[in-house]
Amino acid sequence: MEVGFLGLGIMGKAMSMNLLKNGFKVTVWNRTLSKCDEVVAHGASVGETPAEVVKKCNITIAILSDPAAALSVVFDKDGVLDQICSGKGYIDMSTVDPETSCKISEAIALKGGHFLEAPVSGSKQPAETGQLVILAAGDKALYEEAVPAFDVLGKKSFFLGPVGNGAKMKLVVNMIMGSVMNAFSEGLTLAKRSGLNPHSLLDVLDLGGIANPMFRGKGPEMVKDNYSPAFPLKHQQKDMRLALALGDQNAVSMPVAAAANEAFKKARSMGLGDLDFSAVYETVKLLKHSS
Ligand SMILES: NC(=O)C1=CN([C@@H]2O[C@H](COP(=O)(O)OP(=O)(O)OC[C@H]3O[C@@H](n4cnc5c(N)ncnc54)[C@H](OP(=O)(O)O)[C@@H]3O)[C@@H](O)[C@H]2O)C=CC1
Numbered sequence: 001m002e003v004g005f006l007g008l009g010i011m012g013k014a015m016s017m018n019l020l021k022n023g024f025k026v027t028v029w030n031r032t033l034s035k036c037d038e039v040v041a042h043g044a045s046v047g048e049t050p051a052e053v054v055k056k057c058n059i060t061i062a063i064l065s066d067p068a069a070a071l072s073v074v075f076d077k078d079g080v081l082d083q084i085c086s087g088k089g090y091i092d093m094s095t096v097d098p099e100t101s102c103k104i105s106e107a108i109a110l111k112g113g114h115f116l117e118a119p120v121s122g123s124k125q126p127a128e129t130g131q132l133v134i135l136a137a138g139d140k141a142l143y144e145e146a147v148p149a150f151d152v153l154g155k156k157s158f159f160l161g162p163v164g165n166g167a168k169m170k171l172v173v174n175m176i177m178g179s180v181m182n183a184f185s186e187g188l189t190l191a192k193r194s195g196l197n198p199h200s201l202l203d204v205l206d207l208g209g210i211a212n213p214m215f216r217g218k219g220p221e222m223v224k225d226n227y228s229p230a231f232p233l234k235h236q237q238k239d240m241r242l243a244l245a246l247g248d249q250n251a252v253s254m255p256v257a258a259a260a261n262e263a264f265k266k267a268r269s270m271g272l273g274d275l276d277f278s279a280v281y282e283t284v285k286l287l288k289h290s291s
């Protein structure tokens with residue numbers, strides 16, 4: 001199977017390498033072209049523009065930073081829309097809002113093409129090991145066609161119905177994740193400030209009802225102040241912002257998520273946006289004792 005791949009950031013690089021390793025022919029494009037070198041060394045071809053990739057491949061996958069990037073790659077000059085047509089599919093795996101997905105879907109449908117949104121849950125390591133959870137919605141026939149690729153990229157894929165449902169599911173999941181990360185940061189800080197060993201807290205958490213892979217994976221690194229990026233904090237803040245907008249539209253009061261968003265914004269203002277989202281811990285550590 002031949003697929004196009006747009007966007008070779010943390011996720012796109014790992015995912016395209018995984019497709020190559022599993023026998024797919026892959027043609028890649030990245031805005032910063034030099035980032036294609038490593039995947040090319042592993043057998044990928046390069047397209048000069050998104051349009052060139054779509055022209056060559058019947059299915060093109062994208063995973064880009066945010067709504068602005070997702071829209072730019074489709075609508076700008078030499079973008080996806082230039083070459084999408086009947087018989088071709090476009091799968092956007094970026095985390096965006098439902099409105100962005102619907103806009104892309106409608107434009108592609110007008111050209112006779114097929115569209116699937118398929119944001120993913122899971123981070124750098126699950127992307128490398130093919131353990132993502134894929135949250136697809138849109139064109140069911142394109143979903144069926146993409147299953148061999150999804151089977152390589154993920155441990156499970158869901159088809160959630162009409163376009164927008166994948167984006168919504170992803171935003172709900174990441175809203176919970178961002179809120180939990182803030183509570184975890186407060187807990188680690190409280191443990192340390194009150195004289196407890198934070199490693200003991202991690203051990204206790206891991207044996208109880210709220211044990212989870214995020215505490216297990218990020219906790220020991222946070223204690224060492226290591227925030228090497230797997231999921232960049234600027235993207236987590238974007239997800240909180242988009243989830244809060246979804247809350248506005250549905251009149252859902254989300255004070256916990258709103259507070260978590262403020263903490264991520266604070267972290268960005270401290271220059272931590274390119275670090276892992278666990279660096280929000282630094283904003284809690286910053287707060288002074290009252291006594
Ligand atoms: N990292 C993670 O753990 C996860 C991330 N996600 C989501 O996946 C998406 C990608 O994340 P990740 O790989 O971490 O992000 P990165 O920041 O590592 O990569 C972003 C990618 O988007 C490209 N890009 C940014 N702006 C534009 C633009 N205007 N036009 C064209 N390309 C653009 C970048 O190109 P360039 O190299 O030129 O800058 C790069 O290829 C995001 O939506 C994120 O929320 C979802 C699950 C997990």
Ligand SMILES: O=CC(=O)O
Nearest residue numbers: 120121122123231
């Ligand atoms: O979007 C991030 C993730 O870890 O999932």
